[in-house]
Amino acid sequence: MTGIKKTQAKDRLRDALGGKQRQTLSGDIKIENLRKVYRTDESETVALEDFSLEIKKGELITIVGPSGCGKTTILKLIAGLVEPTSGTVTIGGEVCEGPGPDRGMVFQDFALFPWRSVRKNVEFGLEIAGVPKEERRERAQRYIEIVGLEKFADARVHELSGGMKQRVGIARALVNRPDIILMDEPFGALDAQTRNIMQGSLLRILEKTDQTILFVTHSVDEAVYLSDRIVVLTKRPARIKEIVEIDLPRPRDRASVEFTSIRKRILEELEKENVME
Amino acid sequence: MSGKTIIEMLNYDKNDKRHRFARRAIIAAASLVVFVLLWWNLSLLLANPAIPTPQKTWSALTYLFAHGDSVSGVTMWSHISISLRRFVYGLLLAMAVAVPLGLFLGYSETLREFTMPTLEILRPIAPIAWAPIFIFTTGYVWGPILVVFVGIFFPMLTNTMFGVKKIDPNWIDAAKTMGATRVQVFTKVMFPAAVPYVMNGLRVGMGIGWMCIVASELYASFGGGIGFFVSIMAQMGYWDYVFAGIAVIAVLGLLTITVSDYVHKFIVRRMGME
Amino acid sequence: MKLNWNLKMWAVVAALIVVLAATGTVLANKEVEKQSISIVARVNNDGSGIFVRGDVNVDDLVTIDGGVVTYHPDGWRDMLFMSPGPSSIQHMILMDIVKKKVGLGFVQNGVPYTEPSVRWTQVAPGQMKDMMAKSKDDNLIHGGIAWEPHFANIVASGAKKVISSSQYWEDHPCCVVAVNKKYMDTHGEQVKRFLAAYVKSAIKVGDILETGIGDEYEGLIDLVVRVGAPKEGTLDRNAAKVAMANTTYTYELSNLSDELTKVAETYKGLGLFSDETLTDAGFDGVQDFIEYLIKDGPLSEVVVNDGSGPRAKTPAELSLSDNSYRVDVAYLAADTHQIALHYGIEKGYFQEYGIYVNLMGPYAAGGDVMGALLSEHANIGLVGSPPALLQSINALR
Numbered sequence: 023m024t025g026i027k028k029t030q031a032k033d034r035l036r037d038a039l040g041g042k043q044r045q046t047l048s049g050d051i052k053i054e055n056l057r058k059v060y061r062t063d064e065s066e067t068v069a070l071e072d073f074s075l076e077i078k079k080g081e082l083i084t085i086v087g088p089s090g091c092g093k094t095t096i097l098k099l100i101a102g103l104v105e106p107t108s109g110t111v112t113i114g115g116e117v118c119e120g121p122g123p124d125r126g127m128v129f130q131d132f133a134l135f136p137w138r139s140v141r142k143n144v145e146f147g148l149e150i151a152g153v154p155k156e157e158r159r160e161r162a163q164r165y166i167e168i169v170g171l172e173k174f175a176d177a178r179v180h181e182l183s184g185g186m187k188q189r190v191g192i193a194r195a196l197v198n199r200p201d202i203i204l205m206d207e208p209f210g211a212l213d214a215q216t217r218n219i220m221q222g223s224l225l226r227i228l229e230k231t232d233q234t235i236l237f238v239t240h241s242v243d244e245a246v247y248l249s250d251r252i253v254v255l256t257k258r259p260a261r262i263k264e265i266v267e268i269d270l271p272r273p274r275d276r277a278s279v280e281f282t283s284i285r286k287r288i289l290e291e292l293e294k295e296n297v298m299e
Numbered sequence: 300m301s302g303k304t305i306i307e308m309l310n311y312d313k314n315d316k317r318h319r320f321a322r323r324a325i326i327a328a329a330s331l332v333v334f335v336l337l338w339w340n341l342s343l344l345l346a347n348p349a350i351p352t353p354q355k356t357w358s359a360l361t362y363l364f365a366h367g368d369s370v371s372g373v374t375m376w377s378h379i380s381i382s383l384r385r386f387v388y389g390l391l392l393a394m395a396v397a398v399p400l401g402l403f404l405g406y407s408e409t410l411r412e413f414t415m416p417t418l419e420i421l422r423p424i425a426p427i428a429w430a431p432i433f434i435f436t437t438g439y440v441w442g443p444i445l446v447v448f449v450g451i452f453f454p455m456l457t458n459t460m461f462g463v464k465k466i467d468p469n470w471i472d473a474a475k476t477m478g479a480t481r482v483q484v485f486t487k488v489m490f491p492a493a494v495p496y497v498m499n500g501l502r503v504g505m506g507i508g509w510m511c512i513v514a515s516e517l518y519a520s521f522g523g524g525i526g527f528f529v530s531i532m533a534q535m536g537y538w539d540y541v542f543a544g545i546a547v548i549a550v551l552g553l554l555t556i557t558v559s560d561y562v563h564k565f566i567v568r569r570m571g572m573e
Numbered sequence: 574m575k576l577n578w579n580l581k582m583w584a585v586v587a588a589l590i591v592v593l594a595a596t597g598t599v600l601a602n603k604e605v606e607k608q609s610i611s612i613v614a615r616v617n618n619d620g621s622g623i624f625v626r627g628d629v630n631v632d633d634l635v636t637i638d639g640g641v642v643t644y645h646p647d648g649w650r651d652m653l654f655m656s657p658g659p660s661s662i663q664h665m666i667l668m669d670i671v672k673k674k675v676g677l678g679f680v681q682n683g684v685p686y687t688e689p690s691v692r693w694t695q696v697a698p699g700q701m702k703d704m705m706a707k708s709k710d711d712n713l714i715h716g717g718i719a720w721e722p723h724f725a726n727i728v729a730s731g732a733k734k735v736i737s738s739s740q741y742w743e744d745h746p747c748c749v750v751a752v753n754k755k756y757m758d759t760h761g762e763q764v765k766r767f768l769a770a771y772v773k774s775a776i777k778v779g780d781i782l783e784t785g786i787g788d789e790y791e792g793l794i795d796l797v798v799r800v801g802a803p804k805e806g807t808l809d810r811n812a813a814k815v816a817m818a819n820t821t822y823t824y825e826l827s828n829l830s831d832e833l834t835k836v837a838e839t840y841k842g843l844g845l846f847s848d849e850t851l852t853d854a855g856f857d858g859v860q861d862f863i864e865y866l867i868k869d870g871p872l873s874e875v876v877v878n879d880g881s882g883p884r885a886k887t888p889a890e891l892s893l894s895d896n897s898y899r900v901d902v903a904y905l906a907a908d909t910h911q912i913a914l915h916y917g918i919e920k921g922y923f924q925e926y927g928i929y930v931n932l933m934g935p936y937a938a939g940g941d942v943m944g945a946l947l948s949e950h951a952n953i954g955l956v957g958s959p960p961a962l963l964q965s966i967n968a969l970r
């Protein structure tokens with residue numbers, strides 16, 4: 023599906039194609055009236071209700087919301103790993119029916135293959151795509167370096183800390199250069215220091231590409247630092263409470279007045295959602 | 300060696316690996332000495348020709364390994380290799396069938412529901428009960444191998460199925476988001492993920508399989524083997540040979556179990572799936 | 574200096590070892606009576622044969638000229654024969670023929686061999702006919718050796734006769750009546766009664782077979798068909814008649830000593846019996862051992878010859894009391910050598926002598942009958958002489 027060759031910086035691309043004249047691209051996501059109900063023998067859980075959202079190619083969107091509200095569900099619906107109860111997800115003009123390599127995912131609980139080394143985990147997608155061995159190694163090595171795990175390239179998964187595992191998961195998704203990257207709390211297990219470094223790396227990677235990113239986080243600070251738009255969700259069943267556009271220039275200054283005021287506002291919104299009924 | 304080091308050596312230090320090993324070895328040796336003495340007393344007490352003394356058994360053993368017996372015309376080594384070969388064939392056959400089948404059945408619920416009634420009927424049948432039928436229908440070469448096959452098949456199958464059911468669904472999801480096809484999910488995720496369970500099935504199966512091979516050879520066989528050796532020697536009343544055969548069976552059984560335990564541990568550790 | 578040993582436990586272990594060693598030494602020096610058997614009568618001579626598949630040319634194996642058998646090694650080479658099992662006389666005969674007459678090795682099938690050999694494999698005689706039929710397709714088995722009625726029955730079903738066992742060794746001994754030695758010493762009365770009835774039956778069977786015609790003969794053949802086949806209708810009636818004619822029924826012990834010595838010597842030649850074994854068991858030689866086994870006392874007590882040939886004494890002549898006894902008798906499956914036992918039961922001869930025969934078995938091989946005798950599960954057994962010799966010597970060792 024990667025038909026567009028990257029020629030310009032992402033902001034300029036967006037300007038050029040912006041507005042109504044813009045055609046649908048492989049990185050575009052259109053979510054319409056999505057609803058998801060999980061049914062088990064004992065219970066029914068409405069995880070998502072009346073959820074509509076349009077995401078343009080190259081955008082970085084973060085999703086914040088109370089714990090258990092349905093964030094992972096949204097990502098899995100877009101990934102095509104769960105089927106919507108009603109509503110549609112359209113990717114690049116085509117209704118999504120199942121998973122594909124155009125949408126990479128970083129899993130909340132890493133989902134690494136314990137029988138493979140770090141390197142082999144990162145190479146998995148390339149192996150599937152039939153990339154020759156040499157090139158596979160090279161590309162994997164590059165992403166292992168980006169996430170700072172070159173010393174652990176041949177380690178087994180169970181020898182890694184939680185934070186290291188998460189970075190392997192990120193490298194494993196990024197190395198395939200999907201049009202859309204779905205990241206489920208990818209920095210959740212990292213310490214503040216590493217987290218900041220990783221946020222920087224992520225932005226640098228994205229500068230060079232025009233990948234669309236959907237990013238779930240619990241950290242409002244992170245959301246404000248990274249996003250073009252922040253989607254704030256209600257408690258379960260998740261609906262969109264508010265979409266906040268962040269128009270601050272990058273790299274953003276966490277100490278600036280604008281930054282702190284946006285952060286404060288979103289935190290207040292979330293707190294209201296978290297009040298027990 | 301100075302007196303001091305001897306005292307030091309006698310002082311048991313449970314944090315020292317060598318001490319722990321020595322302790323285990325001494326206890327094992329004491330246990331074996333008591334066992335042999337009990338056996339000796341029992342055989343003298345019962346004075347039954349079918350329970351020879353340890354000395355007689357030992358000299359029979361050494362004789363059989365060095366010269367063999369005149370009936371089969373071969374040494375104990377040949378009998379061992381014949382039995383082991385059958386055992387390995389049965390084992391490989393069971394793996395070749397049970398592992399893919401277990402993967403499929405673990406994967407597809409419909410297939411599982413369809414085959415389980417039949418399998419559940421067949422499972423409780425003692426493998427050796429098939430011996431007369433297998434030996435008559437497939438001949439003396441394949442008969443004992445098939446008995447081993449049946450013995451190993453079921454533990455292998457159930458463990459593989461269990462392994463597939465225990466697979467973290469996120470692994471499969473992850474593979475799918477990287478573009479894996481159904482076949483690739485099968486070969487690159489489900490199969491390796493099930494390997495530790497397959498190995499566990501192998502471990503259980505090998506113990507059963509070894510019993511099966513001896514039992515089926517006792518029943519009948521085409522061309523020797525340790526079980527057959529025991530049965531013909533019993534027919535002729537060479538009880539010390541019979542006991543020597545039983546001792547060999549015991550040692551080989553112990554070896555197969557030790558080896559499979561070790562392989563299981565090694566692979567599970569290698570795969571980081573402890 | 575503190576030693577971290579559990580001294581109490583080790584003291585117990587050491588004490589246990591010392592005690593067991595002591596009791597063992599005491600027991601080892603104690604004389605114990607070992608189980609053995611006595612041979613009190615013969616059952617039959619001859620009555621076995623070697624056969625091959627119908628598509629094998631017998632002339633390639635043997636040519637017979639005026640009773641002289643010539644063996645041709647090239648024809649035998651690499652053939653696979655079925656044997657009832659290594660402890661049987663049939664196995665011994667085949668082994669002896671192959672090794673001494675044909676001049677080839679005799680190896681168990683499946684075992685790799687380099688020198689030219691004939692292969693053998695163990696098959697229960699009752700299954701040999703089926704195996705022969707199957708081998709027409711898979712070409713695995715070429716022939717076999719079996720006792721009657723299987724030999725006659727297999728030949729009747731399309732196989733070819735190579736030689737009968739009497740052509741290799743005329744009047745070779747086969748089955749004998751064996752009694753557990755302890756039982757013999759304590760229950761002489763029962764042994765005598767059993768033997769008298771058995772002799773009566775054996776003589777009667779011999780007489781009927783000599784006539785070879787009439788109701789009594791047909792009645793006997795009925796019994797042979799029933800006894801000789803595990804499943805009804807699998808033994809051909811004519812084959813049964815041939816089988817009976819191939820076998821010599823006798824109870825006499827005369828010459829048995831020499832013949833069993835010959836069997837034992839053959840075994841020595843085949844490596845299954847050694848002087849060392851005999852010494853271990855406390856015998857000066859083969860002769861000494863055979864004499865220990867054969868006990869002709871009871872037989873001479875119950876047989877009388879008053880001119881018209883030998884016969885069993887009547888209960889009155891033996892002045893038997895009215896008591897009746899149960900005797901556990903082990904027998905072989907589908908073996909018409911033992912027909913006199915079944916005939917005697919059918920005709921009530923044993924009852925006449927106050928014996929209720931409790932049949933034990935049928936056992937598949939002579940070795941198992943010997944096992945039953947030596948373990949006192951059976952009092953009396955009809956068994957081939959080779960397992961009788963082998964198991965006895967091994968039990969006495």
Ligand SMILES: Nc1ncnc2c1ncn2[C@@H]1O[C@H](COP(=O)(O)OP(=O)(O)OP(=O)(O)O)[C@@H](O)[C@H]1O
Nearest residue numbers: 060061062067069088089090091092093094095096
């Ligand atoms: N496979 C499933 N079967 C049944 N219920 C499910 C399933 N997956 C999720 N749910 C339920 O749906 C709701 C939303 O789950 P989801 O994982 O999307 O939440 P989340 O916002 O990602 O939570 P968290 O912040 O803990 O990651 C939860 O109540 C959860 O129990």
Ligand SMILES: [Mg+2]
Nearest residue numbers: 093094130206
């Ligand atoms: Mg989640």
